[in-house]
Amino acid sequence: xxxxxxxxxxxxxxxxxxxxxxxxxxxxxxxxxxxxxxxxxxxxxxxxxxxxxxxxxxxxxxxxxxxxxxxxxxxxxxxxxxxxxxxxxxxxxxxxxxxxxxxxxxxxxxxxxxxxxxxxxxxxxxxxxxxxxxxxxxxxxxxxxxxxxxxxxxxxxxxxxxxxxxxxxxxxxxxxxxxxxxxxxxxxxxxxxxxxxxxxxxxxxxxxxxxxxxxxxxxxxxxxxxxxxxxxxxxxxx
Numbered sequence: 001x002x003x004x005x006x007x008x009x010x011x012x013x014x015x016x017x018x019x020x021x022x023x024x025x026x027x028x029x030x031x032x033x034x035x036x037x038x039x040x041x042x043x044x045x046x047x048x049x050x051x052x053x054x055x056x057x058x059x060x061x062x063x064x065x066x067x068x069x070x071x072x073x074x075x076x077x078x079x080x081x082x083x084x085x086x087x088x089x090x091x092x093x094x095x096x097x098x099x100x101x102x103x104x105x106x107x108x109x110x111x112x113x114x115x116x117x118x119x120x121x122x123x124x125x126x127x128x129x130x131x132x133x134x135x136x137x138x139x140x141x142x143x144x145x146x147x148x149x150x151x152x153x154x155x156x157x158x159x160x161x162x163x164x165x166x167x168x169x170x171x172x173x174x175x176x177x178x179x180x181x182x183x184x185x186x187x188x189x190x191x192x193x194x195x196x197x198x199x200x201x202x203x204x205x206x207x208x209x210x211x212x213x214x215x216x217x218x219x220x221x222x223x224x225x226x227x228x229x230x231x232x233x234x235x236x237x238x
Contacts, residue, residue: 018207083137
């Protein structure tokens with residue numbers, strides 16, 4: 001296992017997580033399978049995603065209100081169990097392209113229909129939450145649809161960041177339980193991996209620093225550009 005390369009990937013993912021409140025799984029799962037097995041990448045990505053969300057939540061816990069997005073969070077938990085089944089029985093290519101199409105639609109909605117960007121269609125809450133949980137359970141990619149939901153709400157930046165950390169943390173804890181039951185923790189030197197928490201912590205702080213110095217409107221637009229690019233990636237590349 002190339003620990004230096006792994007540390008660089010985790011630092012890049014941590015900066016994105018610290019800046020946007022999501023994206024750790026997207027970045028890490030895009031890069032780590034280049035030098036790790038998919039199972040190793042999924043386990044390590046989930047463990048360090050949990051670390052990063054806890055660190056990020058300590059900066060935004062005062063803004064968190066469990067009533068905001070409660071239905072979406074419950075849907076995510078239900079969908080996550082389906083995601084584990086989908087990983088074993090369904091086509092990954094089909095699900096990932098479904099995710100990509102949805103993300104492109106959300107990004108386009110932000111820029112092409114600016115008058116309605118703060119009005120999230122309520123009837124989409126449960127389906128999108130279920131889909132986010134399924135993508136999280138299957139591929140550790142549930143943060144992007146969750147972010148599309150959160151950033152479409154008329155919430156403050158702190159409220160959005162707090163909500164995303166709780167959502168992603170719940171998914172990580174449940175996935176780690178599944179991974180442990182499946183015996184996927186073996187073969188990874190966790191004592192050596194623990195040292196990578198230090199560069200990851202620094203990268204998270206740098207991401208926080210950058211986000212606090214970005215104008216809220218540009219910050220929001222940047223997030224949806226990221227979502228749109230991610231959607232195109234899922235549709236045509238992954």
